[in-house]
Amino acid sequence: MKRIICILLIAAMLCTLFIGCASKDEMSASGTQTQEETKEQGSQEQDSQKQDKKDLPVLRVAMMPFITCLPTEYIRKNELDIKNGFRMETIMFASGAPMNEALAADLWDVGSMGAAAVTGVANYDMVIIGEVLESQDGLAIFARPDSDIVKVKGYNPSFPEVYGDPDTVRGKTIVLPVGTAMHFNALKWLEKIGLKADDVNIVNMEVAQAYQAFKSGQADLVGLNVPTFFDAIRDGMVQVGNLAYLGVKYVDMVTANKKSIEEKPELIQKFMNLIVEACEALNADQEMAVKLMMDYSREAGAETSEENVRSDLERLKFLTKEDLANREIGAFAKELGEFYISIGQLEPDLMEKFKTNINDTFVKNAIK
Numbered sequence: 001m002k003r004i005i006c007i008l009l010i011a012a013m014l015c016t017l018f019i020g021c022a023s024k025d026e027m028s029a030s031g032t033q034t035q036e037e038t039k040e041q042g043s044q045e046q047d048s049q050k051q052d053k054k055d056l057p058v059l060r061v062a063m064m065p066f067i068t069c070l071p072t073e074y075i076r077k078n079e080l081d082i083k084n085g086f087r088m089e090t091i092m093f094a095s096g097a098p099m100n101e102a103l104a105a106d107l108w109d110v111g112s113m114g115a116a117a118v119t120g121v122a123n124y125d126m127v128i129i130g131e132v133l134e135s136q137d138g139l140a141i142f143a144r145p146d147s148d149i150v151k152v153k154g155y156n157p158s159f160p161e162v163y164g165d166p167d168t169v170r171g172k173t174i175v176l177p178v179g180t181a182m183h184f185n186a187l188k189w190l191e192k193i194g195l196k197a198d199d200v201n202i203v204n205m206e207v208a209q210a211y212q213a214f215k216s217g218q219a220d221l222v223g224l225n226v227p228t229f230f231d232a233i234r235d236g237m238v239q240v241g242n243l244a245y246l247g248v249k250y251v252d253m254v255t256a257n258k259k260s261i262e263e264k265p266e267l268i269q270k271f272m273n274l275i276v277e278a279c280e281a282l283n284a285d286q287e288m289a290v291k292l293m294m295d296y297s298r299e300a301g302a303e304t305s306e307e308n309v310r311s312d313l314e315r316l317k318f319l320t321k322e323d324l325a326n327r328e329i330g331a332f333a334k335e336l337g338e339f340y341i342s343i344g345q346l347e348p349d350l351m352e353k354f355k356t357n358i359n360d361t362f363v364k365n366a367i368k
Helices: 002-030 035-054 067-077 096-104 116-124 181-192 207-215 228-234 258-263 265-284 286-299 306-314 321-325 331-342 348-356 361-366
Strands: 058-063 087-092 110-113 127-135 139-143 173-176 201-204 221-225 238-242 250-256 316-318
Touching (some): 067 265, 067 316, 110 116, 127 258, 127 321, 181 331, 207 228, 265 286, 265 361, 286 306, 306 316
16 A cells, blocks of 8 residues: 555656646747746847947037037937937047047037137038037136236226236236137137237147146146136136126037038937937036036046036026027127137138038027
């Protein structure tokens, strides 16, 4: 009897094992996956997504480590380009001047910049297709507090906050990146105190190096933008000429390669649509904008403080649909062009470029 019971138990165990194996095979056959199969499928899906992104049409986007390009960084960080059927390939530049030179070599399609756009339009056939932000602070010419320039204030009564006069400024050395907003600010300052570019010695140097050279006594004056602008204030340097003192509203522009406009108009339109969307989002959520700018600066190797970023955001406004609907695209660029021509920095016949190389079609489509 015991023998029969043992035989029955063994038979039951074998039957259970058989059913378990059969069930596993049936589940696999019916589509229920094992852990290994799930992992393999996930890997295949990731590879497929990467391939899908790789196959998207490419828009080459020039960037700088400044708040000018924060809307573009918003697009990149949130993969809005991918979600809208194209892929941005970004290339970083230290300032607008090398960005212009790269345009001459056909290295990028679109990008945002400030005063350097004037040189780009005039000399490199760049096209202004939009505007991204407006500000009236954060750009200045600085002198050391013991400079003789600081002893003279209000020489021009129409601009009482401006320091310096022809006698204290003539012959001085100014370090700044030529062809940029800082250059424009310096020339405006000189104009207000009755001098021209030829009356001083302007040395081309990138912002960080310029400030170090200035602090070490290699120059009398330095042209700075943010965040170094805030460092100079904390170091006790004196703003002898700030855009706000000069009564100038400064505009950063969206620019494009003329060849790219002809070859990639659909992608450029999508990009402009997203720039407007990004500007709306950044204005609406300052905390998000602060964090994004901090991360962007860190990744670009231009790390700054949260205090600097907050101050930077407070001095400007990203342009929204409502703003863009009520402004003339390229008006600031024309003003810059006329100014540079008036002081002999550009030839008069180049002014025609500021008619032919401003295209507001993309903005009009983006704000519909």
